[in-house]
Amino acid sequence: MQTADIRQRWLDFFAARGHAVVPSASLVSDDPTLLFTVAGMVPFVPYLTGIVPAPYDRATSVQKCIRTNDIEEVGKTPRHGTFFQMNGNFSFGDYFKEGAITYAWELLTTPEADGGYGFEPKDLWVTVYEDDDEAIEIWKRVAGLPEERIQRLGKDTNYWHTGQPGPAGPCSEIFFDRGPAYGADGGPATDDDRYVEIWNLVFMQYLIADVKSKTDFRIVRELPKKNIDTGMGLERVAFLKQGVENMYEIDQVRPVLDRAAELSGRRYGADHDDDVRMRVIADHIRSSLMLMSDGVTPSNEGRGYILRRLLRRSIRAMRLLGVEGPTFSELFAASRDAMKAAYPEVESNYSQILQLAVGEEETFLRTLSAGTSILDLAVAKTKDSGSPELAGDTAFLLHDTYGFPIELTLEMAEEAGLAVDRTAFDSLMHDQRSRAKADAKSKKKVLADLSVYADMRAKGETIFTGYTELAQDSTVLGILVDGRPAPVAVAGQTAEVILAETSLYAESGGQAPDQGRIVGDGFELEVLDVQKPVKGLISHTVRVTAGEVGTGVAATTLVDEEYRRGATQAHSGTHLVHAALRQVLGPNAHQSGSFNKAGYLRLDYGWNQALSPATRSEIEEIANDAIRDNLQVVTREMPLDEAKQLGAMALFGEKYGDIVRVVDIGGPWSRELCAGTHVTTSAEIGMINIVGESSVGASNRRVESLVGRDAFQRFAAERALVGELTSTLKTRPEQLVDRVGELVASLKAAEKKIQAFEAKALGDRVPDLAAKAQRTGDVLLVAEAVGSLGSGDELRQLALSVRGKLGDAASVVALAAEVGGKPLAIVATSPAARDAGANAGALAKLMASTLGGGGGGKPDLAQGGGNDVGAIPAALAAVRAELGR
Template sequence: METAEIARRFLTFFEKNGHTVVPSANLIAEDPTLLLVNAGMVPFKPYFLGQRTPPYDRATSVQKCVRTIDIDEVGKTSRHASFFQMLGNFSFGDYFKESAIPFAWNLLTTPVDEGGFGLPPERLWVTVYLDDDEAETIWREQVGVPPERIQRFGMAENYWSMGVPGPCGPCSEIFWDRGPEYGAEGGPAADENRYIEVWNLVFMQYERGPGSGKDDFPILGELPSKNIDTGMGLERLATILQGVDNIYETDTLRAILNRAAELTGVNYGDSERSDVSLRVVADHMRTATMLVSDGVRPSNEKRGYVLRRILRRTIRNLRLLAGDDDLYLHDLTEAAIGAMADQYGELRTNADVIHGVIDAEEKNFADTLRAGTTLFNRAAERTKAAGGTEFSGSDAFQLHDTYGFPIDLTLEMAAEQGLTVDEATFRELMSQQRDTAKRDAAAKKLGNADISTYAQLLDTSGATEFLGYTDHEGEARILGLIVDGEAVPAARAGDRAEVVLDRTPFYAESGGQLADKGTLSVDGRGVIDIDDVQRPIAGLSVHRGTVRSGELVVDDHVHAAIDTDRRASVSRSHSATHLIHSALRNALGPSAGQAGSENQPGRLRFDFTAERALDTSELAEVEEEVNTVLSGDIPVRDFQTSLDDALAMGALAMFGEKYGDQVRVVEMSDYSRELCGGTHVAATGQLGVVKLLGESSVGSGVRRVEAAVGLDAFRRLSRESLLVSRLAEQLKAPREELPERIDTVLTRLRSAEKEVERLRAAQVLQAAEGLAAGARDHGDTRLVTHRAPDGTSGDDLRKLALDVRGRLGEDRPVAVAVAAVPQERPVIVVAVNKSAQAAGLKAGDLVGTAARTLGGGGGGKPDVAQGGGNDPTAIDAALRAVEQRISEAT
């Protein structure tokens, strides 16, 4: 049975049993305490915590999840995966154990031709919590499981909580017997390799108090409403139903694994080492594809780092398999999309952008790998030069932390150079990093952000009606006031308050469009200046501002008015963003997908996926195309339609956005058509003019253009025109000849600078003969100290020191110290000859003495070294310190 069919059967079964089918949530968790959704119940946490009233009593879902805490075990075991899907059914105060247990058993054991999974009942075992007699009775008497196949476990195995005070309860788990060839008889208590967990039923019926660990917290009492939370791993069930040994051999992962084997010329089953690498590649490519499709982009922090780390581990394992540095991820991304698209059709829709992001990261890591290899080689050379055979653990950690080198890459490279690696120090530093991350996570782990105040308002009063598409002002009623996080009956002058209205013309920040500003006023009694509007939970607009005068009271009727000039300017920017998006896609192809935007008054930025930068001519073409379109004064139309119909007509959807069944489409003829909830102009001619201000990189595979719109663009062009006129006047050249004239001036200037530098260097070196003639004796050592003119570069100081040293020969120890202030900070160079080194004088030691006097540091080779500091007034003292050090040594 294919994975997609398993998911379909699961949802169909529970839908027939009164459950609402809830689509998988985006992998980017709404819960701010989580980077990514890591369990099937995460989207339902607000309901279990009582922060939101669920819109249904029963629900079922197939939830996408990513968990990387055991990422180093991926590929090595049969059960670890970074991406997995949780089949779940949930009850919110509706049914409890008496229904949840039979539901699970019936679905697992009902014959395939009757819609079930057809598992033989005699190969299923059950575990319950130690004192959960109720669950055991249901299993025995209602379901008919023999008592000898029911086992009891303690809190560590069969009790669930979120790890913080809140809901908790006993669990009952269903295990599958893989057969005697996999281990000993006796159920899960005897051998968990033979008996693998299939389904976990959580009976959420108690409230727990504070404590750490899985079993050292108090149970405070029963919850007012008992809930059901179950989870069954789709991939694990697929291994059973498809008759394979591990999740990597199921249909979806095996398709990617086979493609990786084909590309690298390695057969699955050849060796344990290559099998592990193939399994890592298959798992990680599926995970990366799903993450990118849900809007995650590679970066060096948070969820972006998760994606980057996964892709780099993939590349590393591909290089181990293939023995080359070819690029393979494009083909493997295609395999991952093909494997998962039957369940998640958006993968095909998003394919161009997914490829663009992953391809760019692969090329970027190739450059990073070269830089990291250089760092490794230097560290290895230092180790061998010092006679060592062990590569530093701290260097290995730096390679991992800075360059994303997996430790196995460092181990292999070290072995190639005859070195071992101080793994103990590396592991200790990794552990310290993980401990720090855990402490940071624990400090903010609240189970979920406290949205209960907002949720209560939404539940009691309903969603905020948005009037702003047609009205810029209107009457509304205050549903709630929040000051300092607490609901209050009134807000007074000077209070920083949040206001919830039943209806509003204010646009809440979303989709890249900044929020409206304006005022809320109560006739003759109070005014609040609104400077921000947000949606902390879907459907509820929260107006934030400072009470200017009087007071506002819950249930007051207010007049809401936005700043219309600001709204018009922001709307122009938003419409310009759509035009720029279309022009970029025309220039670069469909892979130029939107990766973020910000629309503010008169100015915008637009992020898009691209493998390379746009050159000046391409930017000019995009700008010309946008202005040509807007000059046609195309009407801007918006309408509501179904999501499927919108996508069918070619409307573009933004990654990471969540869309309902009904969506709003904004179109500008056939030139631009996007799903968008923002505000726009009535016709493109209202934009006036769009001026692109530049293009830059904001991350791997993501570029950014910025632009001015309307009056702001006109002002920008006016300033630039004035500047060009002044340049033309000063250079006495027509405007069209300015580039050539400026190039000529710059060429002359660079030539003059080089000549000045040559003369300055010659002047410095002219002093060499006199300095050598004036060398002073300190014992057997001949010493020269000299302060060169300010502005002398470090390179010229080095040349001077070496010239003087050469003139003094090798018959006696020689030390030369010269210093200057090139650019506000002092620099000193010390050179000694071989005789001086033999006598125990090292240039690096002498420079260190001088640099400390200058308030800095330095170093170099034994024969010549350079240092500097922060105190230009201490140069003479630094030279005397060198002289004193030599006197003491001789």
């Protein structure tokens, strides 16, 4: 049974039983506490918790999910996958335990010919929460399960809650017995791979509080409406129904595994370690494909970091299979072909996805090359020192700075006959993670528990009137102070205010929130932020500047007219720049992100090379020509499918509802789905001045532009600057570039002459310094202060020249100078001096300790520095004393 068939049977089964079929939500979760959608129930949490009224009594979905907490287990077990699909059926105060158990048993055991999954009842086991006698009775009655195939387990496995106060309840899990070939008898309680969990039924029936851990909480009462949340692992059922050993061998994943095997020349099934690597590649490529199809791009933080890690682990696994060249174009194509039937967007967005993937691969392959060179030097140095172990800080440097996987460092060090100090490496990694966690905690925005919005949301949705109105009379539905409901907020306090209607735009679609005020009888509020904390509600973060505001009172929202004008200019300007980019570069220059506020816009787009000055000017000119042409800006609302048929551009990675807003500028010249605020004609934008273009990733570029008055002010400032320069240099504006070029050339020629004079002056000092060599212990020693120098390179060259002047003698040259206001020391030794036991690195470290700093280096040449220029004589004396012993 193919995975697509399993998926469709699920949806058909529950649709026939009155469930609304809900499309999968994006992998990018709307929940601010989650990076990704980690379970099938995540999109339904507002309905399950009662924060948002459910639009249906029962629903079903096949939800895309990503989990990365078990990433190290991928490929090693039959069931751990980063990307997976969760079949779910949900009841919001409708059916409860008996209905959920009845549906589950019916679908699992109905023969395939009749639309079911055809599992044999004798192969199925269930677990229930230890005190849930009701569920046990239902399983016996509905399924006819004997007592011995129903196991009672504790809260750690069979009780569900969010980890916060709110709804909770016992679970019942269904397991498939793979047979004695896979482990010992004893049922799911044995926690063995023989028993594979395929379906979890959550009976959400209690309100809990005082949550201290997964197992430590207090049950407050039963919920007035009991809910059902279930999840079946689609990949787990697929590998069981397809008769393969694990989820990596099912029809949606195996093609990538096979392509990795072909590219590497290795055979799957011949070697355990190679098999794990192929399974990692198959999982990570598919996971990356699905993440990128939902708009995630590689970066160094958040979701982008997770994606980058998956991609780099894939490259590393291919390298360990013996493939050092690029492979993503082959591997991603295999995954696309396996997934496009279930998710057509992976094919429609494939050009952007592949561009991102290949760009990341090229970058990391270069990183691996650079890291390999550094590792080779570190290995050689370690061997020279006689140590059998590569230093942990070297391995950490490679990992942290160059993105060089520790596994690759271990492998290459082992090939060179060295171990790696894992204890030191792991300690440094632990310290880094601790710092990162502390930093993340300090930066994390304090968000109110979303349940505090439930009562307000129950009163209806906040109506946004700001497309046509700048002032709107309304009513205060609720107030939060310090994240908790409050009857009033008084002067000086910062609070969240929820209104029935508002003209203030909430941040979304890349557009910053409006600025403005909220006023009423006896109070005035300064608006600091406008957000959408839960679907349907708009929250205004305000500072109470006068009086006090209470719930239920009348209030009027007032948008800052000048700020809104600038914001609409910037958002419409973003559309113009996007259209101009695509006109010049082609359709692959697809917007991947944006931000705009009054006077400024930023647009990220898929492209892998910098814009030339001529191309940048052309894009700017096209956008400003569209402003000059005074194009009409028309907004319409329509069904999503109709908008796409009209050619409206759905931006890569954005999430849209069934009804969308289409913004046309000049008819089809620029036609995008967009919920932002816009001008009515393009001439209102005024002017676009592109001020920056830069890289924001391997295959992503960023254009930054000033808009309207801000754009004009930049041009005016640049005109004033040109005027001042032409006056100072006594030339005309059109001759300014040539005049500056002449001056730069003259300056460079003068610098060369100065360098030549300085080099001669340094050379003239060499004989006098060499003449000061004195026998000290077993060597000739020059230990002198040479005053102030322009750079460390000058001091280093002087020391080497003096050492050369002393010929083959056993000589040590220790020079110190003031460079940039700080002391610097250089020590150079001849081969004969090193044979006599003199070590430049040790002597430089000795001098540096006296100077109040650190130093070291190789036995023949080393340097040190510090902060105390006055300690130079003492540092030189320390060298004399050390060598004179």
